[in-house]
Amino acid sequence: MQILTYMDGVVKVEETELKPRLGFLYPVPSHNISLFINATQERDSGQYLCTVNVVDDVTSTGKNVGVINLTVLVPPAPPACRLQGHPTVGANITLSCTSEKGKPSPTYQWHRTAPTTQIFFPPAQDQAKGILKLTNLSMDMAGLYVCMAENRAGSAECSVLLEV
DSSP states (O other), X not given: OXXXXXXXXXXXXXXXXXXGGEEESSOSSOSOOOEEESSOOGGGOEEEEEEOXXXXXXXXXXXXXXXXXXXXXXXXOOOEEEEESOOOTTOOEEEEEEOSOOBXXXXXXXXXXXXXXXXXXXXXXXXXXXXXXXXXXXXXXOEEEEEEEEETTEEEEEEEEEOO
């Protein structure tokens, strides 16, 4: 899809949803035709092509295209924490944590903050799925459990109060 063109001293921006947010980084004409995109959105991700056409130049056919792939990162949305099972002494329960958005997909880390700080590792915790399995519950396992959803773009958290 061609979005910006410069020809005969005129810059033409085609009608797209990008039009109000897109422009050349330097005044044209220029040897640097870098673009900017303001207020990037996830749907701006994709492949962008730059084609340079020089009048009366027949030797550059096929060599005049630049390609760049843009991936717009999205921080995780605030996750939802859930407790599955019946938190009674001796029972097994599962804490789950899922975030509706995030690019790349977030990883999840559970920890207990009160009354004693505790960090969990596999096999009790699945960082890709956001699941923490607690087995053979005891009164000492009661407390506030926090899940952190994280990717390169940011992080968000939720919590569950476990009362045994």
